Each structure stands twice: as structure tokens, then as C-alpha cells.
Amino acid sequence: MDWTLVLTQAINGLQLGILLFLLSAGLTLTFGIMDLINLAHASFFMLGAFICAWATLYFDSFVVGIVCAILGTALLALIVEKTVISHLYVRDHLDQLLATFGLILIADTAVHLIWGPAGLAIPLPSQLQGQVRFGELVVPTYRLVIIGVGLLIAATLYWLVNKTRAGMLIRAGASNRQMLSTLGINVKLLFTSVFILGAVLAGLGGLLIAPITEASIGMGNDIIITAFVVIIIGGIGSIKGAFVAALLIGFIDTFGRAFLDTIFALFMSVDSAETAAPAVSAILVYLLMALILVWRPQGLFPPKLR
Amino acid sequence: MSVLETNNLSKRFGGVVATDAVNLSLQKNRVHGLIGPNGAGKTTLIAQLAGQLVPDAGRVILNSRDITRLGEPARVRAGLTRTFQISALFNDFSVLENVAFAVQAKAGHSFRFWSNVGQNKKFNDRAHELLELLGLSNQAHANASALSHGEQRQLEIAMALATKPLVLMLDEPMAGMGAEESMRLIQLLQELKHDTTLLLVEHDMDAVFALADDLSVLVNGALIATGLAADVRQNPDVIAAYLGTST
Amino acid sequence: MNGVPTLHRIGGGLVLLLILFTPFVMLWLGKPFWLDIFTRLVILAIAASSLSLLLSVAGLASFGHAAYIGLGAYAVGIPVYYETYGGADWLASYSGWWHVLLGVTVCALFALVTGAISLRTKGVHFIMITMAFSQMILYLLVALEEFGGDDGLSVDLRSEFVVPGAQVLGIPALNMEEPWVFYLVCFAMLLLVLFIVAKLRHSHFGRVLQAAKQNELRVKALGINPYRYRLLAFVVAGIFAGLSGILFANYAYFVSPSMVEWTRSGELMFMVILGGVSTLFGPVVGASVFVLLEHFLSRFTVFWHLPFGILLLVVVLFGRGGIIGMLKREPKT
Numbered sequence A: 001m002d003w004t005l006v007l008t009q010a011i012n013g014l015q016l017g018i019l020l021f022l023l024s025a026g027l028t029l030t031f032g033i034m035d036l037i038n039l040a041h042a043s044f045f046m047l048g049a050f051i052c053a054w055a056t057l058y059f060d061s062f063v064v065g066i067v068c069a070i071l072g073t074a075l076l077a078l079i080v081e082k083t084v085i086s087h088l089y090v091r092d093h094l095d096q097l098l099a100t101f102g103l104i105l106i107a108d109t110a111v112h113l114i115w116g117p118a119g120l121a122i123p124l125p126s127q128l129q130g131q132v133r134f135g136e137l138v139v140p141t142y143r144l145v146i147i148g149v150g151l152l153i154a155a156t157l158y159w160l161v162n163k164t165r166a167g168m169l170i171r172a173g174a175s176n177r178q179m180l181s182t183l184g185i186n187v188k189l190l191f192t193s194v195f196i197l198g199a200v201l202a203g204l205g206g207l208l209i210a211p212i213t214e215a216s217i218g219m220g221n222d223i224i225i226t227a228f229v230v231i232i233i234g235g236i237g238s239i240k241g242a243f244v245a246a247l248l249i250g251f252i253d254t255f256g257r258a259f260l261d262t263i264f265a266l267f268m269s270v271d272s273a274e275t276a277a278p279a280v281s282a283i284l285v286y287l288l289m290a291l292i293l294v295w296r297p298q299g300l301f302p303p304k305l306r
Numbered sequence B: 001m002s003v004l005e006t007n008n009l010s011k012r013f014g015g016v017v018a019t020d021a022v023n024l025s026l027q028k029n030r031v032h033g034l035i036g037p038n039g040a041g042k043t044t045l046i047a048q049l050a051g052q053l054v055p056d057a058g059r060v061i062l063n064s065r066d067i068t069r070l071g072e073p074a075r076v077r078a079g080l081t082r083t084f085q086i087s088a089l090f091n092d093f094s095v096l097e098n099v100a101f102a103v104q105a106k107a108g109h110s111f112r113f114w115s116n117v118g119q120n121k122k123f124n125d126r127a128h129e130l131l132e133l134l135g136l137s138n139q140a141h142a143n144a145s146a147l148s149h150g151e152q153r154q155l156e157i158a159m160a161l162a163t164k165p166l167v168l169m170l171d172e173p174m175a176g177m178g179a180e181e182s183m184r185l186i187q188l189l190q191e192l193k194h195d196t197t198l199l200l201v202e203h204d205m206d207a208v209f210a211l212a213d214d215l216s217v218l219v220n221g222a223l224i225a226t227g228l229a230a231d232v233r234q235n236p237d238v239i240a241a242y243l244g245t246s247t
Numbered sequence C: 001m002n003g004v005p006t007l008h009r010i011g012g013g014l015v016l017l018l019i020l021f022t023p024f025v026m027l028w029l030g031k032p033f034w035l036d037i038f039t040r041l042v043i044l045a046i047a048a049s050s051l052s053l054l055l056s057v058a059g060l061a062s063f064g065h066a067a068y069i070g071l072g073a074y075a076v077g078i079p080v081y082y083e084t085y086g087g088a089d090w091l092a093s094y095s096g097w098w099h100v101l102l103g104v105t106v107c108a109l110f111a112l113v114t115g116a117i118s119l120r121t122k123g124v125h126f127i128m129i130t131m132a133f134s135q136m137i138l139y140l141l142v143a144l145e146e147f148g149g150d151d152g153l154s155v156d157l158r159s160e161f162v163v164p165g166a167q168v169l170g171i172p173a174l175n176m177e178e179p180w181v182f183y184l185v186c187f188a189m190l191l192l193v194l195f196i197v198a199k200l201r202h203s204h205f206g207r208v209l210q211a212a213k214q215n216e217l218r219v220k221a222l223g224i225n226p227y228r229y230r231l232l233a234f235v236v237a238g239i240f241a242g243l244s245g246i247l248f249a250n251y252a253y254f255v256s257p258s259m260v261e262w263t264r265s266g267e268l269m270f271m272v273i274l275g276g277v278s279t280l281f282g283p284v285v286g287a288s289v290f291v292l293l294e295h296f297l298s299r300f301t302v303f304w305h306l307p308f309g310i311l312l313l314v315v316v317l318f319g320r321g322g323i324i325g326m327l328k329r330e331p332k333t
């Protein structure tokens, strides 16, 4: 086997995993703490990308674009939380799902109204456009940036949740709402903050990937389901589970698409391998999910106190 | 003859020892009272006997058969039924439908797709009998959720009886009942004794002493005394730990 | 539970009559395109009714119902494709009987396997897992280059339902290419599905599902394990949704992976909720309102999803019980 190719694919898998983690971290946090399942997470992914694209073009600076996108998604998240989401905490999951599906329809149409039906590309600054060489391995600089930023955020989240007072509140919230309010903690404020944090993480995911794929309407609607698969596998509510499962899925999906035909060709004709491989690799992560669920219906790292 | 028996049954919730190596034995067609302060582990014990909770260690034996690994529905079909401390009813069903469904559950599998189960005469007749027995006849067509607290407790028992249990475990059946309702239930349980073995968890001591042939006392998950009711009442440990304060 | 339905049955009957005759009245008034809209309406009503067996009767919020529509549709698309362009002789056929056999088998198997896994979980797990499995079908269809991948397949001819011997007896074959014949076939299928769902709802089987929806703990304490009953309901609902998919492929002369997008499942769920979850005809009303609104709104603006999203929000936040629920709601005393 060609090891440079394997390494290149490993980096692609890592990048996909990181992206999935950014998206699923917010999902699993909001679920773990507020017992809220939020489809509109996909919309913040898209909005982060669009705001960043627009601001980058308008101010002619990627950095300003990023800042605008973070502030913009945070503000939108605040508005959405106050007007809609805060009414949903006490509702059942089906209501939450349908209402946030409504939000997706609204967000998709709003973006269409504002920026038109076509996508927006984000031009990268020249420093990020190059490639980095490691011996025979050539990696686009921007991919390394995505991976670096993602790992940095993962580490920050880990620190935030496990080492700070805010994180202690977050973990306490996951186990006991009443206890929090009897401690005199402002549960409303905590919920709003966590929702905004989750939305900003999703927005970051969107704006990071947009220079590669460009921002497009409904860009989050498919990947959100993959993020669901991540948190199902990881254990709904667990940050650690989300991280492990996101990387697992990133690698399996990427390697499946890249090498499954070669592997299949070992025990079937090249022709049938080339027909079968794409179909199997397309459903590989779902097969993995099914297997893990048969073995552990609550996922790999189910939070203990639920 | 011992009908239901536990061997060193143990269960912990984190730091709490809810069931501490319990050896309990219910004799055929007798009423076995189980008393103990709140949080002693009575409900947890019933849940393990019923198969709702899996014990950490120990065994449950029904009629000389080890049922520790048996699922909850299978235990009910084997003749071991429980009621809930907090009434667990079908709130969208009428009172009659609640009981008729319990009769249906006893009647065999429900993979029947065509006939209208609401008009099943066998189920409805039996359900009416049970409602009559529990004094709920005039409420048959009310929604279960519309019943008073005491009536819900009666319905709870009617449903359990519909499964024709060999062993019936009652978790605080009288809690929330009026005096008259309690009296009626005590009478009913007396009659049931002829063909049913009863485990009665109850805080109403008058009811326990009126009914129980045998008595066990649970404190902090452990049985501190078990035996003939008359003997256990005299047990100094029991008087000190429990009865002393209330009687 | 027994007194209320009579009024609903009359109302439901009226709704069905209205649906049945409106396109013909419109045809007579010189607006033939209504037949097309109503055909779609009836097909979606079938899918929504099948979902309501899960959602309303069994309380199982399956968010992957569109997968079955897609599987049913491809059970028409693939055999017709092979029959037209050659290949896979064992699969190729224009016969509607074959399409139904294939679609029903595939949907039943898919429901059996995914149901067996997802029914071991509850609540939000169940919702997400059903969603994920339907997404799996989406990606599978996209990956099948042979059948057009993303672009899908066009279906050149509608399924042929030839009854052996009927011709000899002088009974003409069903000409599904004739729009109003096709419409009547779809309508008959809707009646059949509604009839079966109504029967199931009041059967021994349905009572177990309803009981387990309200209090699973108690059902187990009465000696019934609801798992196998739920699994069967899951399979039956999958088959009915598959039938609507078979009709849909015939209706559109086209199948594509986009039929399986989760937003389609969301729309089906919306129809059921919109109509009201606790009645037999709720999903029919919901599907009707959905299709008609979509039709009128999309004539005004390409941005018709906006009012739709807002409506969805309003229904969920304020209109519990859906349209029928609102009509039924007695004034508080």
C-alpha cells in the first residue's frame, strides 16, 4: 500500500472528524444540559458560513469575517433562544424537533432572501493558500489550520467543562436542574449561554469548511444527521463520547471511501468491487452505528447521571 | 411451603445500599407483611422480585425455580405480580378499559388484529367483576385520570388481580385511601389469602397487624427481623428500631 | 373512548368524499390540473396515515418514514428501468404485482432490521436512530450510479396490473396511464390503508400499542413485553409507506434520492401533527392542508417555505392537538 496516500487520507479523516466534533459538541451539550434536541443547529452551521463569507468579501479580510460570523451567530442564537427555544425546554422531544425543523425552513429561506439562491465562496488570504511539505507528504496549509483550530477548541472545551466553575455548573445542570436553582444559580442564564456556545461552535464549523466547499443553502442539513450519528455512538450528552465518535466516524468514512474498493478487490473481481465499494462506503458509518447500538444501545460513553 | 424466596439479594445505588443480603421467604397462602421506615428499600426489593430491577448479587426463587434472570413480563406470566406505590395507570383509557386490558394480558398473546377488543365480552365481563369487587363499578366509564387518589389505588389492585397471581406484591396499597376504603381492602385481602400468597408493604400498622401472618422488618436495606408476626412484634430490636416510636 | 368517534366518523367521511369529488368537479369546471394535485395529496395522505399508526397509536416518533417511500418508489423504478433498457432479467418487469411484491418485501425487511435495533431505545435515541437509518438509504441511493445516483431515474411507464384471465372474461385491464383511473386507484389504496389502520387501532394488538404508549412500565407489570408488538407495528407502517412510494413513482414518472431526505420525513410528521394525532382522519386532513397550502403559497412566491416554517412553529408552540384537536376542543368550563 502507498503510505503517503494513507497519511493524506488520515489527515482528511482527521479534518472531517474535527468538523463533526465542532457540530456535535454543541448538540450534545444542549441535550445533556437542557434536554433539548435542536435541528436548527444545522442552520447555525450555515449561518456561520454565510456571515463569514459576506463579511470577508465586504471588509476584504478573512479575520474580520470570522469575528463577524462569531458575533453574528451568537446574536442570532440569543434571539432564537429568547423567542423560541426557551419555550421548548419543557416540551417533549418531538415538539422540539418539529419546532426546530420549522426554524430550519425559516433560516434557509431567509438566507435565500438575503444572499440569493447561489452559494458564496470565501476567498482565503494568500498565507493560507499554500501547502506544507512533510517529506513526500504534501498537505494544504488550510487543512492544517482547520485541524489545529479544532483541536484547540476541543482542548478548551475539555478545560471549560472539567476544570472551571462554569463547567462544574454545566455538569451539575446535566444531572440536576433543581439543585442548580436551589444553589441560587440563574438557570435561565446558564441555558442561554450554553445554547449560544453550541451555536457559535456550529457556526465556527460552518465558516471553517466554507472556504473549501463554499457557503450554500441547506449546507448543514445533511451533516447534522451525521452529527446525530456521532452523538448516538458517543452517548448522547457526553462531550468525550462526541470527540471519540467524531474522530472514529471521520476516519472510517474517509478511509472507506478511499480504500474500500482496493480491499474488496482482494476477494472479488475488480468489476464487482468497483460497483459494491461506493455503495458500502456510503453506508459504512450507519452500519457502524447499528453494530454499536446492538452492543450498547446507549452508546459508548452514556452519561451516568441521567 | 416456601413459594417465593430470595437468597442474599443485594443492590446498591452508588453509595446507598438499598438491599443488603436479604433472605426473605414467603409461605404459601399467607400474608407476609414487610415494614420499615421510608427509604429502607422496600420498593427496591419489590422491584427486584418483580424483575423491574436487576440485583447486583443474590437469587430470586419462585416455586423452586430460579427466576433471577427472568424478565419482568415472564415473571408475571409465571404468577408473580406487583402493584406500584405510585399508581401506574393508563390515563387515556377508561377505568373499564384499564382492567379489561389487564384481563387481555392474562388471556394469552395479543397478536389478534381484526375483532374489536373494546367489545370483547369475556374481557369486559371479567373486568366488571373485578371492578365490582373493588367497589369501582359506578366509575367504569370514567377516565382513569379522573378518579380520586383512593380510587386509583383500588384500580391499581383490580388490574393486578386480573393477572390471577399466585404471589401478589402490594406496595403501600392503602396509602391515600380513606378509612372506609381501607376497611374494604383489608376484607378483600383476607379473602384473597385462600388462593394467593401476599407480600404486603404498608405503613398503616393496623392493617398490617390485622392481615399479616408473617412479618419482616427492613432497615437500611437489611432485614433486622423476620418470622411469625406475633413473634416479630415482640422482638426488642424491632421495637427499638421501628415500632417503638409509632405504637 | 366509545362515544366520541361517531361525529368524527361523519366528519372524516365528509372529508374523504370532498377529496374524492373535488378533482372531478374541477375537471368539469375546466381545471384539469387539480386532478394532479389531488393525486399527490392522496398519496401523501397514505404515507401520513401509515406514520400515524406509529405516532398516534403506538407513540413511536419515527423520523425516518421517508426511507420507505423511497424504497417503494425504487421498487418500481429499478424493474421498469431494466425492462426498458435491458439487464438484470430476474428483476426487470413492468408488472405492478411484481413491483408491489418487491416493494413490500424490501420495506418489511428494512423495517424489521432497523426496527429491531431502534426499538431497543427510547425517546430521543429512537428519533435520531430512525433518522440516521433513513439517511443511510439516502446515501445508498445516491451511491448507486447505475440508477442515476443523485439525479434519479425516470420511470417510462406506469406499473401494469394485469389480472390473469380477466381479459378472457371481458373485464378491461386497469389503464394506470389514464390519470383519473390512477387517481381512483390511489384513492382506493387510501381507503384500504385507513380501514386497516382503524381495524388495528381497535384490535387486541392496537390496545397493547396504546397501553404501552401511555405506561410501558405497567404493560410489563401485566405480563406483556411490548417490544414485539411495536416491531410489528413498525413493519406494518413501513409497508404502507412503501405502498405510497410505489404510487408516488407511478405518479411522478420519476424516482430520486431526494424523496428520502429527512426533511421529507419532517414534512410527513408535520402533516400528522397538523391534522391532530389522536384521530384516524387527522393525517388525511393534515396532508390535505399541507398540499393545498404548498400549492397556493408556491404560486405567490418562491419563498413559500418561510410561511411554512412559521406555521410549523405556531402549530407546535400553540396548537396542540392539531386542526382536528382545535375543532374538538371543548370550551373550558
Ligand SMILES: Nc1ncnc2c1ncn2[C@@H]1O[C@H](COP(=O)(O)OP(=O)(O)O)[C@@H](O)[C@H]1O
Pocket: B013, B016, B017, B018, B036, B037, B038, B039, B040, B041, B042, B043, B044, B045
Ligand atoms: N433508581 C434509584 N437510584 C438511586 N437511588 C435509589 C433509586 N431507587 C431508590 N433509591 C434509593 O434506595 C433507597 C431505598 O429506596 P426505596 O426502595 O424507595 O425505599 P422504601 O420503598 O422503603 O421507602 C433510598 O435511599 C432511595 O433513595
Ligand SMILES: [Mg+2]
Pocket: B042, B043, B044, B085
Ligand atoms: Mg417505597
